Every structure is written in structure tokens, then in C-alpha cells.
Amino acid sequence: MGSTLLEKVWDAHTVRKLPNGQTQLFIGLHLIHEVTTPQAFDMLRARGWHVRFPERTIATVDHIVPTRDQRRPFLDVMAEDMFSALERNCRDEGIRLFDMSTGSQGIVHVIGPELGLTQPGMTIACGDSHTSTHGALGAVAFGIGTSQVRDVLASQCLAMEPMRVRRILVRGRLGRGVYAKDVILEIIRRLGVKGGVGFAYEYAGDTIERMTMDERMTICNMSIEGGARAGYVNPDQVTFDYLRGRRFAPQGDDFEKACRWWSSMASDANASYDDQVEIDAASIRPTVTWGINPGQSVYVDEPLPSPSSAPQSDRSAIDEALTFMGLSAGSRIRGTRIDVAFVGSCTNGRLSDLREAARVIRGRHVAPHVRALVVPGSQPVRLAAEREGLDRIFIEAGFDWRGAGCSMCLAMNPDKLEGREICASSSNRNFKGRQGSPTGRTLLMSPAMVAAAAVAGEVVDIREIVNAD
Amino acid sequence: MPIEQIRRIEGRALPLRGDNTDTDRIIPARFLRSITFEGLENHLFEDDREQLRAAGQPHPIDEAKYTGASILLVNVNFGCGSSREHAPQAIRRYGIRAIVGESFSEIFFGNSVALGMPCVTADASVLTELMSLVERDPSVELSVDLEGMRVSVGQATHRIALPPAPRESFLDGTWDATGLLLDRFEDVEAVAARLPYVGGNWR
Numbered sequence: 001m002g003s004t005l006l007e008k009v010w011d012a013h014t015v016r017k018l019p020n021g022q023t024q025l026f027i028g029l030h031l032i033h034e035v036t037t038p039q040a041f042d043m044l045r046a047r048g049w050h051v052r053f054p055e056r057t058i059a060t061v062d063h064i065v066p067t068r069d070q071r072r073p074f075l076d077v078m079a080e081d082m083f084s085a086l087e088r089n090c091r092d093e094g095i096r097l098f099d100m101s102t103g104s105q106g107i108v109h110v111i112g113p114e115l116g117l118t119q120p121g122m123t124i125a126c127g128d129s130h131t132s133t134h135g136a137l138g139a140v141a142f143g144i145g146t147s148q149v150r151d152v153l154a155s156q157c158l159a160m161e162p163m164r165v166r167r168i169l170v171r172g173r174l175g176r177g178v179y180a181k182d183v184i185l186e187i188i189r190r191l192g193v194k195g196g197v198g199f200a201y202e203y204a205g206d207t208i209e210r211m212t213m214d215e216r217m218t219i220c221n222m223s224i225e226g227g228a229r230a231g232y233v234n235p236d237q238v239t240f241d242y243l244r245g246r247r248f249a250p251q252g253d254d255f256e257k258a259c260r261w262w263s264s265m266a267s268d269a270n271a272s273y274d275d276q277v278e279i280d281a282a283s284i285r286p287t288v289t290w291g292i293n294p295g296q297s298v299y300v301d302e303p304l305p306s307p308s309s310a311p312q313s314d315r316s317a318i319d320e321a322l323t324f325m326g327l328s329a330g331s332r333i334r335g336t337r338i339d340v341a342f343v344g345s346c347t348n349g350r351l352s353d354l355r356e357a358a359r360v361i362r363g364r365h366v367a368p369h370v371r372a373l374v375v376p377g378s379q380p381v382r383l384a385a386e387r388e389g390l391d392r393i394f395i396e397a398g399f400d401w402r403g404a405g406c407s408m409c410l411a412m413n414p415d416k417l418e419g420r421e422i423c424a425s426s427s428n429r430n431f432k433g434r435q436g437s438p439t440g441r442t443l444l445m446s447p448a449m450v451a452a453a454a455v456a457g458e459v460v461d462i463r464e465i466v467n468a469d
Numbered sequence: 470m471p472i473e474q475i476r477r478i479e480g481r482a483l484p485l486r487g488d489n490t491d492t493d494r495i496i497p498a499r500f501l502r503s504i505t506f507e508g509l510e511n512h513l514f515e516d517d518r519e520q521l522r523a524a525g526q527p528h529p530i531d532e533a534k535y536t537g538a539s540i541l542l543v544n545v546n547f548g549c550g551s552s553r554e555h556a557p558q559a560i561r562r563y564g565i566r567a568i569v570g571e572s573f574s575e576i577f578f579g580n581s582v583a584l585g586m587p588c589v590t591a592d593a594s595v596l597t598e599l600m601s602l603v604e605r606d607p608s609v610e611l612s613v614d615l616e617g618m619r620v621s622v623g624q625a626t627h628r629i630a631l632p633p634a635p636r637e638s639f640l641d642g643t644w645d646a647t648g649l650l651l652d653r654f655e656d657v658e659a660v661a662a663r664l665p666y667v668g669g670n671w672r
Contacts, residue, residue, distance in 0.1 A: 012664065015656045020637035024650055026660045028667065036553065038504035047647075052654075053661070064502065078502040085504045119666060129552040129576060145554035145580035146506075147645075155650035157657055161634060193489055194546035197575055227549065229575050250671060257671035293489050293549075317488055410498045410551075431493040431550060438497070438516035 002268025004165045005121075005234055006200050009140045009265060013123045015157055022159045028122040029139075030057040030152045031108045032095070034064055034086040035412065036127030040149035041089040053156040054094040058117055061086060061099055062107045063412045067375050067402035070100055079413065093153075106378020106404040109133035109346040113217065114380055116246025120235035120262035125152055130346045130428065132223040136216035137243070138235030138262065140200065143224065163230065164198055164274035169205040172281035177463035179356070180215035181348060181426070181446040183207070185287040185297050187219075187279060188226040193295040196228025199274070202267060203233050207281040213242040214352040221347045222428050225294040234266040286462050288333045289430045289444040291321030296430075297444070300461045303330050324432060325441050326420070334459050336443065340423040341372040341454035342435075343399075343447050345409040348426035349377030353447040354385050357426075358393045360451035360465060366398035367457025373400040373415065375407040399454070411436025424453035472642035475585055478567040478613045480539030483529055484600040490543065491550035492577065496559045498551075509555055510562035530563075534607040542600050543570035544593075548577025557581040567613045569620055569629065571596055582635045585644050589613060589629040591620060599627075615639050 003011075015024040037059075044050070051057060064079040074080040083099075090097040098104040104111060109130050112118040120138030124131060127149045134141035144158065151158055168187060187201075201223050208216065216233045223231025233239075240259050243249040250258040285299035296318075298304060304322070306329030307315040322329060327336070343349070343357045354374065366372045374394050376382035382404055385391060391401045408415040409427035416436025417423055423435055423442050430442035443459065452460045500512040518528040529535050541560065547570045548556060557580045560568070568581065568588045581588045591599075602622060603609060612621045615636055619626045631639075638644040650657075661667045 013660065015660050016653065018634075018649060020634040020641075020643065022634040024657075026657060026664070028664060035501055039506055039554075042505070049647075049651075052657075056667070082502065082504055122666060127552060127554075129550065131552075143552035143576055145552055145557075145576060145583060147554060147580065147583035151647050151650055154647050155654070155657060156661070157650045159634075159646040159650060161632065193549060194572060194574070197546070197572065224550075224576075227546070227574065250666075250669070254669070254671045258665070261665050261671065293491070320487075410493075412498050412502060429491075429493070429550060431491045433497050433516045434493050436499070438519060 001272055002270040004202060004267040004271045004273065005138060005232060005265055006140055006163060006165050006202070009121055009123060012121070018159055022161060024157050025123060025160045027125045027152050027156055027158060028056065029117060029124045031112055031124065031126035031131070032057055032059045032149065033108050033128065034061050034082040036146050037149055038082065038085040038089065040146045040153060043150045044153055049154045051093040051095065051153045056156060057095045057153065059086060059090050059095050059097040060105055060108050060111055063406045063410065065403070065405040066413050067405050067407050067415060070403045076414070100379070103379050106381065107346045107349060107406055109221065110349060110377035110381065113137060113213065114378055116243055116249035119243065119249065120239060121265035125158060129224045130221050132229065132231045133217050133221040133346055135220040135223070135230055135232030136213060137239055138232060138265065140230055140232065142230040163200045165202055166196065166199045166275040166277065167202045167204055167273040168277050168279065170203065170207040170279045170281050171205045172207060174207065174281045174284065177286055177448065177466045178284050179446040179448065180211060180218040182284050182287045183281065184219045184222040185289070185294065185444065186284045188222065188295050189297050190279070191226055191277065193225060193293050194227040196223065196226040199228050201226070201228040201231040203231060208233055209236065212352060213238060214350045217350070218347055222294065225428060235262045286446065286449055288449065288459060290325060290327055290333050292324055292430060292432050294428065294430060294444060296321055298333055300334050300459065301332065303332055304328070306330050333443070334461055336422065336459045338370060338424045338443070338453050338458060339421040340417060341366070341370055341450050342408045342423055342425040342427065343450050344375030344377065344407055345427035346377065347428040348447045349375060349381065351381050351384050353426065354381070354390050357447040357451035358390045360448050361397040361455055362393050364397060364455045366454045370454050370457050372398060372454040373402055373408070375402045376404050378404045408435055410434060424450045424459065426450045473585060474642040475587060475639040475644070476616055478540060478587070479610060480566070481537060481607060481609065482540040482542050482599065482603045482611050483535045483538035484542045484603050485529055486544060486600060488545040489549055490547050492548055492553050492556035493550055495548065495556040496553065501553060501555050506555060506558040506562070509559035513559045513563050537564070539564055539566045540611050540613060541565045541568040542596060542603065543568060544596060545571045547573050549574040552576045554580045557584055557586060561586050569596070569599065569613060582638065582644055583646065587613070587615060587631060587639055589631045591627055591629050595627040
């Protein structure tokens with residue numbers, strides 16, 4: 001019987017079995033940012049400890065950075081405090097920090113792969129639930145809390161429970177106007193927002209194999225929205241081609257040797273899985289969330305669920321979500337008027353996402369009542385987009401073109417919804433209040449759908465645009 | 470390292486009905502704009518509370534009858550979403566010392582272990598019964614017993630579940646893992662030396 005990638009990576013990183021039965025797991029790459037770490041460094045200091053493997057922790061600043069004026073000191077005193085604390089902690093402990101002056105700053109889950117820090121076969125931890133993103137390169141990557149950040153800083157290890165593996169096979173061709181975002185929203189809708197608890201999701205099948213690294217990252221990114229702490233794709237030629245030449249990837253002869261090791265870490269053909277699910281790619285249509293968790297979604301041309309026709313156990317949740325969203329049971333999401341359009345985030349803030357959005361809006365203009373912004377996932381994404389002239393397309397269409405950061409995905413910076421505004425968003429969470437206004441409303445969708453909604457001023461079916469173009 | 474064994478938590482309870490309560494609701498992101506965890510308890514469920522107040526139906530946290538509760542009762546997938554430890558920190562700092570629920574998100578569960586706040590599970594029917602009981606009589610005392618693995622109230626007892634490893638950690642006081650992870654550091658260095666990407670020794 002063969003092994004899965006998860007089993008191989010787990011075994012390679014196991015230090016020992018702890019007395020309570022947990023595994024002491026070595027963490028190959030620890031990524032940190034300004035929000036979930038200052039308290040961890042304080043805990044470390046309180047115990048008189050230091051960072052044991054400072055070269056295996058990499059820092060950036062993303063959650064609180066303003067995207068309009070990024071000059072220091074930030075006008076927002078609290079944001080400046082958080083950034084300064086990160087700078088001080090990194091300086092004191094000898095940790096490399098990719099801040100704005102480096103040209104490599106950005107959302108931690110965008111810059112890890114971009115710099116070639118994220119590699120197959122690694123264990124990766126970060127105080128951020130979307131760490132699952134890095135699984136796209138064949139790493140076992142998961143989010144942790146601040147006390148665990150302290151553990152990794154102090155020991156480069158975590159005390160972990162084993163994970164089971166669910167293989168999700170996606171097969172067939174995606175239709176026009178259907179993107180990786182729609183695939184992961186479909187998976188979450190089918191398996192539920194808690195279906196993945198206790199599992200790592202292995203995404204496989206010809207649809208996934210044909211996907212670019214950016215698309216695989218979109219899929220793995222939202223594993224946590226389905227309850228799975230980690231999600232991964234087995235490393236293949238797409239992975240190796242992506243990594244070749246990146247700054248922290250192995251260079252020269254080492255690269256070929258590394259490819260051999262990376263290949264050896266992929267799941268064996270005869271590996272056994274704790275569960276397996278199959279998804280027909282051709283059946284997926286452009287998807288939009290209508291509720292207050294990422295599992296509450298419909299195809300854009302489908303009616304919204306109605307509490308009365310739902311199972312008893314789901315009724316109150318549907319009713320609560322429809323009430324909060326101001327949507328009616330049985331109505332269509334298509335045609336829902338939007339106030340804000342947001343393209344960005346660790347889910348869909350990469351160059352290919354910006355290209356897709358730009359393709360939709362080229363020669364068109366944002367509806368007069370819509371406030372639209374594009375926030376590149378990193379400084380390199382922004383620069384690459386500008387070299388292609390995407391910034392001009394966005395600006396001419398009436399979008400704001402911003403600096404890199406997490407921005408309106410969770411609104412820890414000045415980019416927020418106001419009141420009950422509705423936002424068409426390429427981000428990952430539609431929780432109540434997620435985008436900065438307690439009563440603000442979020443409709444998750446692909447970047448192309450966000451762009452189309454920005455132009456129409458309401459949710460539209462992207463297939464009508466891509467099929468006409 | 471201070472070692473605190475956690476065997477039994479006793480006190481009054483606070484029922485919080487609803488599935489998939491995410492950490493953005495437990496503590497909205499704007500309250501994460503700080504370099505400490507201090508004062509988070511003051512903003513626990515702030516937006517939910519405000520909205521319910523406006524609708525004239527107070528949130529359980531705002532009902533005087535639950536003041537001083539130390540056991541939180543929840544439903545399915547509590548603590549899903551963001552990994553922010555600020556969520557269990559806010560709950561713990563508010564005075565909650567154990568949570569009984571139908572199920573928990575994995576990251577929230579782990580963060581709570583690290584704070585010495587057990588999250589134990591019980592059947593849906595048990596939660597329904599406990600919540601109704603506490604809503605009728607908020608003065609009842611519950612006891613969450615990690616040795617006997619049961620929750621009791623008055624004469625009634627129900628089975629609870631907790632995976633063996635965290636249970637062991639609470640009982641023997643090793644739930645703060647860092648010391649343990651540093652115990653045999655030479656083993657850690659040996660694993661690091663074996664991994665090709667750590668030393669750059671690609672074979």
C-alpha cells in the first residue's frame with residue numbers, strides 16, 4: 001500500500017511522539033505577519049526564550065497596511081504600532097522582514113509562493129487560517145493561533161493531532177466563465193462548511209492537473225472555508241515550472257535534485273484515502289454566495305433556497321442569512337444591486353485574477369453608483385500588472401488602483417463597507433461584518449464576475465459576457 | 470513553567486444558540502488592531518449584541534441572569550473561520566473556563582487547548598436539554614468532569630467527548646506545549662538536518 005503526500009510529509013517532519021499521543025512536528029517554514037504575532041513575541045520574552053531557527057521564519061506586513069497612502073509613519077496610529085512592533089521583533093530576533101521598501105511585500109500567502117519560499121514537501125505554518133493556500137505547491141500548510149506561533153518561534157515545532165485525508169477528484173472541462181473560484185465554492189457547498197474538520201483535502205483529477213499554480217492556490221486557499229485546515233495538490237511539472245528561477249527556490253543542479261525529492265513526496269498511485277469525493281467539472285456554473293457563510297451559495301441562474309422547503313435543521317440558518325442579507329427566498333441572485341466591487345485578497349489577488357477582471361472591463365465603465373477597487377496581492381503583482389498596462393484599464397474603467405495588502409477582505413485598514421452596503425467580492429469570507437461594517441453584506445464570486453458586476457451595477461451572469469466577446 | 474491541572478470545571482452556564490458561529494462574530498477584526506490581547510473581553514460578540522439590542526432581543530451576554538457564567542454552551546462548528554486566537558482569548562478573559570458544544574472548528578479547538586480552556590463535545594440532544602434547562606433556570610450549576618468525561622447538572626449526567634491527547638494534557642497540566650517541545654531539542658535538530666530543504670543538501 002502506498003502513502004499519501006500528507007503521510008510522507010508528516011513522517012519526514014516527525015520529531016517524536018509526545019507523552020499524550022500527539023506528534024511533535026517540525027515546521028519547515030514559518031510565515032508571520034503583524035496581527036497574530038506581537039503577543040507571541042511577548043510570551044517568548046516573558047519566558048526568556050529566543051527564536052531557535054530565525055532563518056526559517058519569514059515576515060511581511062499585510063493585514064493593516066493602508067492601500068492608498070503607504071508612507072511611514074502610517075496615519076493610523078494603531079496600524080503604525082503593529083507594524084513597528086513587527087519590525088522591532090524581527091530586528092531583535094534576526095528574522096527577515098519583507099516590508100514595502102523591499103518591493104516584495106504583500107499578502108503572506110501571495111508572497112510565499114511568489115518568492116519561491118513555499119516548496120513541495122514542506123510543512124508550513126502561519127498565524128492565519130488561509131495558510132492552506134501554500135498546499136497548492138504540494139506542501140502541508142495550515143493556520144495556527146498565537147500560542148502556537150510562540151511554540152514555533154521557540155522550538156520550530158508544533159504538537160499536532162494527525163489529519164485524515166479526503167481526496168477530492170475533479171474531472172472534466174470547466175465551461176466558459178467558470179473559474180477555480182467556482183470549483184472551490186462548489187466543493188464547499190457540496191461538502192459543507194464543517195465537512196472538512198479533521199481532514200486535509202487532496203485536490204486531484206484532470207481538471208486540477210490542468211490548472212495553473214494561481215488557480216490551484218485559489219482552490220487550496222478556501223479549504224479552511226470547508227472546515228479542512230489543510231488542502232493540497234500533488235506537485236507536478238506545473239509546480240516545478242512555477243518554482244524554477246524563483247528567488248528562494250533551489251538553483252542550478254540543485255533544482256533538478258530538488259524536483260526529484262519533490263516528486264517522491266507526491267501521493268503514490270496506490271495510496272489509500274480516508275474518504276473520496278468526485279466532482280464533475282462540466283456541471284459547475286458561475287457561483288455566488290447569498291448568505292453569511294461560504295457554503296451558502298447558488299449558481300448565478302438558480303433560485304435562492306427557501307426555509308420552508310429546506311430540512312428542519314437548516315431552516316433557522318437559512319432564515320437568519322436571508323434576513324441579514326435582505327434577500328428573499330426563491331428569488332435570483334442575478335440582478336442583485338451592488339454598491340461596492342472588490343478585486344483582491346489571498347484567494348484572488350494574483351496577476352491572473354487581475355487579468356481576468358481587466359478582460360471583462362476593458363472598454364467598459366463601472367456603473368455610476370458603484371465604488372470599485374483593485375488591490376493587488378503583492379508589490380510584484382502590482383508591478384507586473386502595471387507593466388502589462390492593467391492599471392490603465394482599471395483606472396479608465398473607474399476602478400481605484402491600490403497598493404498591496406489584505407484590504408477589504410477583512411477591513412483592518414481604511415478600506416471598509418459602510419452601513420448595509422453590498423459588496424461583490426473576490427475574497428473568501430461572507431461572514432456578518434467581515435468587510436468592516438457590522439451590517440455590511442458580501443457576495444463572494446470569481447474576479448471576472450466581480451468585474452462584470454461592477455460594470456452592470458448588479459450581479460450578472462459572466463457567461464453572457466464571455467460568450468458574446 | 471507553571472503547571473495547572475484541569476480536571477473539573479464547575480459553574481453556571483451561558484447558552485449561545487446557533488450553528489457555524491465564526492470567529493469574526495466572536496471578535497470582529499477591528500478589535501484585533503492591538504499588540505496585546507488586553508480588553509478583548511469587552512468586545513466579545515460586539516456586533517451581534519448591538520444588532521440584537523437594536524431588535525429588542527438581548528444577546529445572552531447582555532442578560533443579567535447569565536452574568537458570572539463560566540461554562541459556555543454552543544451548537545455546531547463553533548469558532549469556524551479565521552485562526553485568530555483573539556476569539557478564545559476574548560471568551561476566556563470574559564470568564565469562561567470550558568465550552569460544551571456539538572462540534573468545534575479545529576483551529577479554535579487547538580487555540581483553546583493552548584489557553585487551558587477545554588472544548589468538549591456532547592450530543593445535540595444533550596445540548597438542547599442543557600440549553601433549555603439553563604434558559605429556564607440560569608442559577609443551576611453545571612459540572613464538566615474531564616476525568617469521568619461527563620457533564621452533570623443536579624442528578625442528571627451526560628457523556629461528553631474530548632480526544633485523548635488534549636484530555637491527557639488538561640489532566641496532567643501539560644496543555645501549554647512549548648516546554649514539552651523544547652524538552653529534547655537535539656531530536657529537533659536531527660530532523661532539521663535530515664530535511665534536504667533545510668540544509669540545502671539535495672541528494
